């Protein structure tokens with residue numbers, strides 16, 4: 001089936017979708033993005049993703065290319081045209097096209113917008129969750145504003161590749177004080193031996209994940225204790241369980257850290273319950 005991409009106002013065949021060579025996203029990573037889950041044909045937590053998009057755009061002073069209602073229509077329409085029932089939509093907005101110069105282009109330069117959608121293999125995702133994933137740790141060498149969801153992801157790319165080459169699926173990034181910040185493309189969690197969920201507070205050191213926000217609400221509703229505080233690798237090694245959260249992974253159990261098993265070395269009951277019941281707490285877009 002042919003894929004379709006939305007590029008600057010037009011739906012075009014994915015293979016022919018192009019942006020200009022002087023798009024500032026391409027030249028300076030001067031842009032922001034969102035990834036939203038599609039489940040049973042519905043967008044999940046779109047409102048929260050678009051709220052965060054607004055915050056990212058405002059932080060970088062990039063004007064929104066269209067109204068919220070129009071953006072919602074494009075996201076849904078891109079998922080629909082690609083016949084994605086279960087998968088992801090990807091949205092990227094850049095500061096637009098201008099002759100290469102670090103300073104902002106003239107006011108009125110239209111921002112660039114691209115939306116794509118793709119299906120994910122539900123069975124493969126379920127299998128990954130049933131097995132759990134392996135994680136390695138690496139120094140966090142990103143800039144200070146990782147709370148902005150920019151397309152400047154080179155440290156994340158290198159960390160993810162290092163994880164892959166080490167036989168792992170994610171890298172947990174560690175700050176100068178020895179505390180885990182987050183994963184290369186996910187938020188990091190542990191469950192202590194006493195059963196308390198621990199995840200880093202969403203200040204500037206991490207991206208405030210939408211999945212993280214929903215899991216916090218879920219944990220409260222399920223009566224699970226939660227501490228929003230930074231944790232060390234040592235605490236993670238001694239934890240009963242660990243997991244990551246992201247729109248692409250939902251709640252994904254972590255069974256190994258730097259080659260050593262976490263807990264029983266198998267997906268833990270808390271992570272499994274949070275995964276199973278996640279969509280009871282997420283917002284399903286009509």
Ligand code: PDD
Nearest residue numbers: 035184185186187207209210211246247
């Ligand atoms: N990444 N932290 C980082 C660095 C991320 O890149 C992501 C998501 C998250 C989790 O955010 P959310 O729960 O809103 O998906 C945390 C997306 C999925 C990606 O880059 O593919």
